[in-house]
Amino acid sequence: MDKVVELKNVTMNYHTLDGETQAIKNLSLDIRRGEFVSIVGPSGCGKSTLLSLISGLIKSSTGEILINNEPVKGLASNVGYMPQRDHLFEWLTILRNTTIGLEIQKKLNKDTMRNAERLLEEYGLGEFKYYYPNQLSGGMRQRAALIRTLAVNPEILLLDEPFSSLDYQTRLAISEEIWLIIKKEKKTAILVTHDIAEAVSMSDRIIVLTRRPGEVKSEHVIQLTTCENKTPIICREAPEFRIYFNKIWKELDVHV
């Protein structure tokens, strides 16, 4: 199989003066091209750390991370990161927000600009490109944030609980939209979330992590019987949906 991302026995320790915390322990996983994989786990199990490691923002204590069979050294160039909140810059227009990555990578030229405008156009933000973020709704802002990530044309998208700041209705609608965009642009996606339903509805595969230090507890390949054009919202109606949900819920072993 065509592996895009490969983690081999990765361990990550954080150091503070109060001591050492092991965030991730001996974690191995593969992500295949075009796959949509969700990572779920109890809070503080190192899910976000995992994404920072893959993007090359931080270096693992031990172990190896490969992207396209190349070890990650410094910042991974073909990885796009989408944070928890949209983090659009209030002082820039939507168009300038979506091209900020290109600007930083000094790749802003006629072609890339046209591509960013095409994405805005295609995903319903064309007429808002000269608006400021505070003039847009939460869902539109989230879409703009995704386009900002897509504008630098990454192969792999890292989604760090990208819907957690939205209200429930918007969340359902926008996760559907973003899923469609990701599939249409043929990207590999890794979604970190604590919302089991969201993970089951969107993913091809779910990886469950243990409590800290995070290790792989189990893996679920999601196969839902739905009609032809399956999308996250339709997936929620599949008979198996509830079964996956309950299984993962039990594995997370939540104690309040």
Place this chain on the structure above:
Amino acid sequence: MYEEYSNEHREYIRKERITKNAVTISRIIILSAIFALWEIAANMKWIDPFIMSQPSRIVNTVINLSKDGSLFLHTGVTIYETIIGFVSGTVLGTLAAIVLWWSNFTARVLDPYLVVLNALPKTALGPIILVWIGGTTGSIIVMALLLSIIVTILNVYQSFRSCDEDKIKLLKTFGATKVQILRKVVFPSSIPEIISTLKINVGLSLVGVIVGEFLVSKAGLGYLIIYGGQVFKMDLVMTSVIILAVAAAFMYLSVSWIEKKFVKMR
């Protein structure tokens, strides 16, 4: 538009307008009452106008001072020194804050010095500056600068540090350098804080300028005040203080106006 509003809404707007007018009228009444009472008290010899001065004498002083042009000279000097003071204080303070943000080590080393300098009443350094720099405009501007720069450094540095870590992380995932992080997110997100520091600095620089003019004693409203006090011309002192209040309000409002323009632009 207005005609389309419902009666209820029109009534609401009318009430709001009445309240707003009442506030303005009350303000005018208080000011007029103070001046009227002051004038009457002086005329009736309830207070000694030689010590307390009185509005009519202040008006005469203003007229006399305008005739020989010294009113504009002294006011102009004070405003000029203050503007140089708060602009340079804000600019240099911001530059220093950038240095601290850039090097965490420097920031940690300098922290106690900044805390002490911030707590120290800078006006106490006046005589030292006067001796070192001499009785020139330079001394006065340095006083104004000293008063505003430390607060600026602390405020702006704090604002740089409180810049959202996730926004910085986002730029880092695009491969941003430290200069890019500063230019694209840390600095722009601190602009409101820098402008509000500019507003604080108007007041602080004015304190520096007046103390400087007391010491240098060559020109400016501070000089008029100290001179008037020494020769017991209370009319001159009171006039200068009132002009000073007007000039201070004028400068503060100008900066507020700039702030509003900026906020609108963003």
